[in-house]
Amino acid sequence: MLSELKARLLAESCEDYLCRLFERIEKSSLNAFTTLAKVSALNEARQFDKNPCHGLLSGVPIAIKECISTNGIETNCSSRILRGYIPPYDAHVIERLKAEGAIIVGKTNMDEFAMGTSTETSCFGPTKNPWDQSCVPGGSSGGSAAVVAGGEAPCALGSDTGGSVRCPASFCGIVGLKPTYGLVSRYGLVAYANSLEQIGPLTHTVEDTALLMEVISGHDGRDSTSAEGERRSYLPGLKDGIAGLKIGIPKEYFGEGVNKDVEKAVWDGIHTLESLGASWQEVSLPHTRYALAAYYVIAMSEASSNLARFDGLRYGSRQGEDKDWHTTFSAIRAKGFGPEVKRRIMLGTYALSAGYYGRYYLKALKVRTLIKEDFLRAFKEVDLLASPTMPIPAFKIGERINDPLSLYMADVFTVPINLAGVPAISVPCGFAGHLPVGLQLIGPHFGEAAVLKAAQAFEAATPFHEAKPEVI
Numbered sequence: 001m002l003s004e005l006k007a008r009l010l011a012e013s014c015e016d017y018l019c020r021l022f023e024r025i026e027k028s029s030l031n032a033f034t035t036l037a038k039v040s041a042l043n044e045a046r047q048f049d050k051n052p053c054h055g056l057l058s059g060v061p062i063a064i065k066e067c068i069s070t071n072g073i074e075t076n077c078s079s080r081i082l083r084g085y086i087p088p089y090d091a092h093v094i095e096r097l098k099a100e101g102a103i104i105v106g107k108t109n110m111d112e113f114a115m116g117t118s119t120e121t122s123c124f125g126p127t128k129n130p131w132d133q134s135c136v137p138g139g140s141s142g143g144s145a146a147v148v149a150g151g152e153a154p155c156a157l158g159s160d161t162g163g164s165v166r167c168p169a170s171f172c173g174i175v176g177l178k179p180t181y182g183l184v185s186r187y188g189l190v191a192y193a194n195s196l197e198q199i200g201p202l203t204h205t206v207e208d209t210a211l212l213m214e215v216i217s218g219h220d221g222r223d224s225t226s227a228e229g230e231r232r233s234y235l236p237g238l239k240d241g242i243a244g245l246k247i248g249i250p251k252e253y254f255g256e257g258v259n260k261d262v263e264k265a266v267w268d269g270i271h272t273l274e275s276l277g278a279s280w281q282e283v284s285l286p287h288t289r290y291a292l293a294a295y296y297v298i299a300m301s302e303a304s305s306n307l308a309r310f311d312g313l314r315y316g317s318r319q320g321e322d323k324d325w326h327t328t329f330s331a332i333r334a335k336g337f338g339p340e341v342k343r344r345i346m347l348g349t350y351a352l353s354a355g356y357y358g359r360y361y362l363k364a365l366k367v368r369t370l371i372k373e374d375f376l377r378a379f380k381e382v383d384l385l386a387s388p389t390m391p392i393p394a395f396k397i398g399e400r401i402n403d404p405l406s407l408y409m410a411d412v413f414t415v416p417i418n419l420a421g422v423p424a425i426s427v428p429c430g431f432a433g434h435l436p437v438g439l440q441l442i443g444p445h446f447g448e449a450a451v452l453k454a455a456q457a458f459e460a461a462t463p464f465h466e467a468k469p470e471v472i
């Protein structure tokens with residue numbers, strides 16, 4: 001798809017294409033973009049028309065999640081506390097996109113500081129799901145998924161700490177990949193829970209995700225957790241098929257709590273993979289039931305420390321308090337953060353405090369190791385794992401927002417992957433009623449090529465990626 005778009009942009013006018021895109025965005029009711037970079041994007045398009053460059057993404061418009069730093073474009077993490085903050089530098093992934101000729105069209109809405117599963121905790125209000133505007137698009141990269149599914153940008157970047165790329169990809173019927181921890185530099189990604197998160201692509205097709213991965217992955221010395229080694233390539237061999245591939249079906253990821261239509265679509269997907277030459281067998285990830293508790297303790301603990309830097313003095317607009325440091329700092333944070341962010345800072349601070357550190361945080365780290373070992377053991381037997389991405393389809397806006405536990409529970413199949421640091425993709429595999437369902441394919445560390453190859457074979461054999469919602 002992006003390769004067709006690139007050819008079209010060379011043959012026609014990139015400026016005209018972008019003008020049509022902005023017209024569509026400006027009429028949209030999805031509330032998916034937070035800031036548009038119209039002037040710079042149109043300038044770049046005109047330059048491209050005069051003098052086409054030949055990068056991997058030359059002329060291709062892309063939307064960027066609010067929490068990824070963009071030089072000269074506001075980056076506020078959909079939080080009042082960061083309104084007005086304009087970074088003086090680009091994140092590593094943005095440098096890479098620009099070097100390959102991509103054009104940034106704007107920033108997309110998200111749950112405040114990426115804390116959520118529905119894009120409802122944003123200070124800009126909720127984003128709507130293009131398939132049903134009374135439903136959430138998933139989160140926290142809901143804006144990025146909605147703009148791609150709704151035809152407002154051909155591709156986008158999101159970030160995934162516990163499912164935030166895969167959940168909205170699943171709810172919006174598109175492809176989303178969470179790379180192996182360390183494969184994509186986090187330099188310039190505003191940290192929520194830094195030991196868990198990775199930036200990942202959201203696209204219509206698996207090939208487009210592979211193309212974006214070629215661009216954004218690779219070592220970067222400015223992220224101390226960035227993996228060393230040669231840059232990898234994901235396009236060669238992508239269409240080689242999956243004959244002989246062994247797929248594990250984690251028994252803990254099916255059954256109780258999984259919507260029946262979701263379960264059926266995922267099993268149909270597994271049978272499709274079987275018809276393409278793969279075989280499947282049941283496997284066990286026995287510590288799955290502890291994953292949510294461990295994830296939320298670790299994520300909130302890291303958040304409480306990462307968000308300490310937002311005092312309203314260094315970043316964003318200062319909100320008018322002029323008393324002693326403590327009063328000013330508290331007043332700014334009380335006004336600047338929304339309720340979900342405050343809840344997590346408080347719970348995280350509690351889990352890290354003297355006396356509770358061993359009981360909660362250290363224990364969660366031990367559980368994390370057990371969960372990682374579950375995956376390592378499974379990958380001795382099978383090449384990939386398959387499961388539902390989410391146990392449910394998109395839910396109604398407002399339905400769960402006052403019940404944080406029910407929102408946290410929806411992450412049950414995505415958070416173990418972040419705890420283990422392995423890669424996973426969500427690909428559209430059918431519908432529950434009128435709402436899309438995602439199939440999650442999980443690989444071993446740095447097994448992106450195998451994950452993408454299986455997802456590509458699945459996509460080529462099924463029609464779901466072609467289904468488009470009627471929006472506007």
Ligand code: GLN
Pocket residue numbers: 114115116117139140159160161162163164165192299411
């Ligand atoms: N829903 C999860 C959370 O709220 C994951 C969010 C994310 O991946 N950024 O922590």
